Structures are given as structure tokens and as C-alpha cells.
Amino acid sequence: MSYDLMVFQKDAAPLRKKEFMDWYQNQTEWTEDHSYDDPSNTSDDLRNWYIEMQKSFPDINGPNASDDNGSPNETDYSIGKNVIYAAFNWSQAETAYQKTVELAAKHNVGFFDASGSSDIWIPDGNGELKKLKENETKPWWKFW
Known part of the structure; x- marks a missing residue:
């Protein structure tokens, strides 16, 4: 079993929890017509996150696979068009969480x-992430 985190392209994901969870389920069916090991x-934005993340958590698969077999930092990345799903070793959970959040921002x-x-964090445009609220909606005056 692994400790799983996902980063995603902000413009591709729904901004309501229920719709996001449906989208997440769809993304993790891995039905895109390409290899999920290739960051190209x-x-x-996601590729840049992945490149920097590998410095702390090297990839165990794909063209950038680590030669450091057996390291607890080795991570299995599944790379889609709009998501990167990272499966970390549980012993690295706290460090992986912190690094993932830092680099996502x-x-x-x-x-x-x-x-x-199951919290969802969205970039706020100022180099920070904001937590998506359960029933996030537009203010009443923004009808478009």
C-alpha cells in the first residue's frame, strides 16, 4: 500500500467537491492513449513540478527512472495530460506531503x-494554495 497524492492542471479540474471527485475517478481510470510513465x-506546469519533485523523490519508472533501487524515497508517478498521481512509501508521508504542497504552489x-x-487545494494566483470549500460557489452577483 502506498501514500498517494495528486497534482493537477488547475484549469482542467472542476471547482466543486462532488464534480471534482467524479473527475478524479475518471482521471484515475488511466484511459488516455499514451504511456503514463512519460512526462512529455x-x-x-505539471512537468516542472515533476522535474523538481524527482530531486527529493526519484521516479521508479519511465525515462527518468532512478538507479537508486530500494530507496524509501523512490516514488511511482502516473503521468496524465492533466494530472500526476504520486504513490509514495508510507514512511515518507509527512515529507512527501510537505514537498508536494510546496512545489504545487x-x-x-x-x-x-x-x-x-481528501482536501483539494487550488492555486490562488499569488504563489499560494487555497483550500476548496465543500460547497464552493461563485458570489451571487457573478452570474456569468
Whole structure:
């Protein structure tokens, strides 16, 4: 069993919890017509997150696979067009969570805590992430 976190392209994901969870389920069926080990298949923001994340948590698969077999930091990344799903060793959960959040904010991508609280975090445009509220809606005066 692994400790799973996901980052996603902010413009691709729904901004309501129920719709997001449906979208998440769809994304993790892995039905896109490409290899899920290749970072060239994803957006620039997600690819940049992945490149920097590998410095702390090397990939065990794909073209960037680590030679450091057996390291507790090795991570299995599944790379889609709009998501990167990372399966970490449970012993690395706290460090992985902190690094994932830090780099998600830096690279302007969303973050989903798949193995923990199921919280969804969205980039706020100022280099920070804001937690998506359960019933996030537009203010009443923004009807468009």
C-alpha cells in the first residue's frame, strides 16, 4: 500500500467537491492513449513540478527512472495530460506531503490529498494554495 497524492492542471479540474471527485475517478481510470510513465505527455506546469519533485523523490519508472533501487524515497508517478498521481512509501508521508504542497504552489498546480483528508487545494494566483470549500460557489452577483 502506498501514500498517494495528486497534482493537477488547475484549469482542467472542476471547482466543486462532488464534480471534482467524479473527475478524479475518471482521471484515475488511466484511459488516455499514451504511456503514463512519460512526462512529455503532460502540461508544462505539471512537468516542472515533476522535474523538481524527482530531486527529493526519484521516479521508479519511465525515462527518468532512478538507479537508486530500494530507496524509501523512490516514488511511482502516473503521468496524465492533466494530472500526476504520486504513490509514495508510507514512511515518507509527512515529507512527501510537505514537498508536494510546496512545489504545487510554486508551479501553480492544484493538489489533492488522495490518501489523507481528501482536501483539494487550488492555486490562488499569488504563489499560494487555497483550500476548496465543500460547497464552493461563485458570489451571487457573478452570474456569468
